[in-house]
Amino acid sequence: MAKLIINQFAGMAPRFDPKELASQQSSLARDVDLLSKKARAITDTAVTEVIESGQQSIFLWEDPSPSKWLSWTTDVDVVRTMLGGDIYSRIYFTGDGNPKVRGIDATVDEEYDLGLPAPALTPTTTTQQKSLTNWTRTWHYWYEEPSGNTVDAGTLTEGVDVTVDAGERVYTIASIPAKVTASADAVFVAYYDGTSDGGVHLGRVWPSISKYQASSDFVLNGAIGILVQLTTSGSSELTLVLDEPDPSSFSVERTYAETFVTEWGEEGPPSVPSVVQKVTPAQDAVVSNMTTTITGNYNVTKKRLYRSIVSRTTGTSFFLVAEIDLSVATYTDSKLDSEINDAANELKSDGNGRVGRSWQPPPSGLTGLIQMPGGILAGFVGREVYLSEPYQPHAWPVGYSKGVDYDIVGLAVTGNTLVVMTKGFPYAMNIIDPATSQFTRIELNQPCVAKRGIVDGGSFVVYPSKNGLVFIQGSTARLATEGYYTRKEWAATNPETMIAGIHNRNLYMFTSSSGLIFDLDEREIGFIETSLAATGIHTDLETDTLYLIVGTNIVEWEGGSTKLPGYWRSFEMAFEREFTPVVLRVVSDTYPVTVELWAEGAIVSTLSVSDDEARKVPTLRPEKNWMVSTTVAGDVDQILIASSMSELRK
DSSP states (O other), X not given: OOEEEEOOOOOBOTTSXXXXXXXXXXXXXXXXXXXXXXXXXXBOOEEEEXXXXXXXXXXXXXXXXXXXXXXXXXXXXXXXXXXXXOTTOOEEEESSSSOEEEEEETXXXXXXXXXXXXXXXXXXXXXXXXXXXXXXXXXXXXXEOTTSOEEEEEEEOBTTTEXXXXXXXXXXXXXXXXXXXXXXXXXXXXXXEEEETTSOEEEEEOBTTSTTGGGOOOEETTEEEEEEEEEETTEEEEEEEEEOSOGGGTOEEEOEEEEEEETTSOBOOOOOOOOOEEEOTTEEEEEEOOOOOOOSSOOEEEEEEEEEEEETTTEEEEEEEEEEETTOOOEEEOOOHHHHOSGGGBOOTTGGGOTTOSOOOOOTTOEEEEEETTTEEEEEETTEEEEOBTTBTTOOOGGGOEEOSSOEEEEEEETTEEEEEESSOOEEEEOSSTTTOOEXXXXXXXXXXXXXXXXXXXXXXXEEOSSSEEEEETTEEEETTTTTOOHHHHHTTOGGGOEEEEETTEEEEEOSSOEEEEETTOOSOOEEEOSOOOSEEEEETTTTEEEEEETTEEEETTOSSSBOOEEEEEOOEEEEEEEOOOEEEEEESSSOEEEEEEETTEEEEEEEEOSSSOEEOOOOOOEEEEXXXXXXXXXXXXXXXXXXXXXXXX
């Protein structure tokens, strides 16, 4: 007497002969969900989008309204913007020619090459007499008695009561205010407070006729201001004189540099600085020979002009003078140091003057783009890993690049660690500051064989090698599939062609010859085949949805309304004596259920079961080795086969 009971359904372990499998394992499981230990038919896919043929990569760009699908015929890696409050919904990607940035500007979808070059020209600097157009005046007046007392005070409005001429040096009051309490001998005195356009108080100046003239403290760019006032026939004229007994003692040495700026606020590295020019307080610097065009697919509309300021404590730094249109070739700088000498205005795209840290564009061959914590992007070319400036995805200082011993296949991230898969050993790079990060070699000699098969699982990384799937957590690695595949069986899946993605803690893998699903939590489910043949894969984390390219369709995994015909075949049970199945019982939530009985590796009977009642099977020849398989339409809970009704009930 004997029987076969299957009440737990697990996946495949192809390395074992069917006779060596555990009782719950399968010699073939296809299009079934075994998480609950039942054999559950999975739902069919649903077509989401129709695309052109030959597409390899897809990305659901959700931030535009409405969202849109992007697709490419090449292997493209896409990352979303990490910039808070980004009004352009930017994405960054590699694999489609030069690295690129794409965004929505006033409802228009725009795409540009990522990064900016330095301006090609070197600015030149000359000087001219200061035009004094960079400050404003607040006017006051009073009458001074011979005793020095002041009476009848008031204010004047420039442009109404006061007119300005001759480069803001001559001021005319056409009609001086009438005396009210002042004596006949009282003198009309006008004076003003000066303020720069940057809000800096330049001081107060009384005219030479005032008894308070000695209290004047007006200083413009280091030169003392003096007012000469002449009053006749009810009007008054005041002339500003800048007192510079030794202008050379006030002169400063300046140099200028410019940067390109995009419409989206991205800034490139600075130009070569201009030759040093001495500028006195009475002079403006005229910057010319600025770059007015840019070659390439860049979103440049403006440029920023910077000038040097020398500090005894910090040395020479560059500070923003003005942001101007790209087409402007000449700019006159009349600003005070105090107007621009602020940390917020300091040039940053030169990497704070440190060698190798200026904000260069990424190399044109950059691929494998991926995002790290801390706003850092990473990519690679050949054996070199490149890193971006934190939260500056367009800036890739050459000093941040690091090389490894083998050609790089792809990148992934776990925590703050960048995992680098190569044609030799994998490497780990813990990145907090991209300028100081270093590689650690992971001692597992399992070369990665497919870039598109690399998957970031959050706390771990998975990639295909010639011997199976490699799992990396931190700086340790292991061959996670050695309990399921030998090198021989794994090679039959063509891992070199693998594409992969994670969804609901399952790893979905598609190659040129097979589709496989693997339980990443390793709950002894093993591997499951899928009949779908996908050429592209995308996991959307926001909607927790897996998308595949199947033919010319983007389909949603299990997005349909009907079930796929699942299939599950048991291990091979070897009886000590020859055994003849007599009774069959199938417990399922859906009927009919098709059951096949196998003897010595061949189907000997096919039955259609309509309910969960035990039934006799057609007479079969006794054999020692038996398997059972079922086509799954719903949830199959249990399959029982026995040599008699009484044996079945035991």
